[in-house]
Amino acid sequence: METTHAEETLAAPGGPTLYFQSWRPVAPRTVVAIIHGIGEHSGRFRKLVEALVIRGHAIYALDLRGHGRSPGQRGHLLSWSEYREDMKAFLETVAQREAGRPLFIYGHSMGGLIVLDYVLRHPEGLSGTIISAAPFESVGVATPLLVTSARILSRLWPSxxxxxxxxxxxLSREPSSVADYLADPLVHRACSARWAMEALDANVWVKAHAGELSLPLLLLHGEEDRINTVEGARRFFEAVRSGDKQMHLVPGGYHEPHNDPGNARVFQVVDDYLRAFRA
Structure with missing residues (x-):
């Protein structure tokens, strides 16, 4: 299938100029906007992108501020609302490019939290959301030491x-995927004290408002995720009151369903979800 790939930037109102990529088949069925997790970037979703584009879906993927090829201190912000502003600018750009096509948003890991925080406030213009390995209950990142340090430093030294x-x-049961992550020069393992506290507060807010989610939801999670627990995903799923929801658990799966063995089944589940859309 003929596909075009583009690398571009957009200006977030009052914020930095952000990098994003797009991959388009000739006549897309739907459009998927991808938001990555902490420390990574838009280029880490190659397998997912290839699987969806060949099935006829256009993909747009953003590098959040402080990540990848976008500017800013790595893993830093002063307020979670900055992500909402970036998301708004990104989605408006995508919607203008793909007017008339169903637009879905896909958030992985911390990107899932960013997406849920946004769509709970601004579901307009979106056809559905896909949330992968979100940090409803983190065990590998939000350690007691990190939380305590962040709480103190967020006030004294936010950056x-x-x-x-x-x-x-x-991250994955596939050794080559782990090796790629470790060798990726655009990956970082830093967050600022203020970012850590803003993320914790956003997580509390999102879980408290789960029952208000109005968009169709597909929740993806590996059953053996040691970073964000599957129990947290189950509890969030149960709290969503909408009947238009589904959850796909990857047997034995680790943190990245799109980079884990058996990802072909995950890609098919996502494709089925996108194709099921009816205006």
Whole structure:
């Protein structure tokens, strides 16, 4: 299938100029906007992108501020609302490019939290959301030491850089995927003290408002995710009151369903979800 790939930038109102990529088949069925997790970037979704584009879906993927090829201190912001502003600018750009096509948003890991925080406030213009391995209950990152340090430093030194204690081997059961992550020069393992506190507060807010989610939801999670627990995903799913929801658990799966063995089944589940859309 003929596909075009583009690398561009957009200006977030009052914020930095952000990098994003797009991959388009000739006549897309639907459009998927991808938001990555902490410390990574838009280029880490190659397998997912290839699987969806060949099935006829256009993909747009953003590098959040402080990540990848976008500017800013790595893993830093002053308020979670900055992500909402970036998301708004990104989605408006995508919607203008793809007017008339169903638009879905896909958030992985911390990107899932960013997406849920946004769509709970601004579901307009979106056809559905896909949330992968979101940090409803984190065990590998939000350690007691990190939380305590962040709480103190967030007030005294907001930009102070903390090391995110993320276990690379817990990302995927595929050794080559872990090796790619460790060798990627655009990956970082830092967050600021203020970012850590804003993320914790956003997580509390999102879980408290789960029952208000109005968009169709597909929740993806590995059953053996050691970074964000599957129990947290189950509890969030149960709290969503909408009947238009589904959950796909990857047997034995680690943190990245799109980079884990058996990802072909995950891609098919996502494709089925996108194709099921009816205006």
């Amino acid at each position: 102070f850089a903390l090391k995110v204690p993320l276990e690379a081997q817990a």
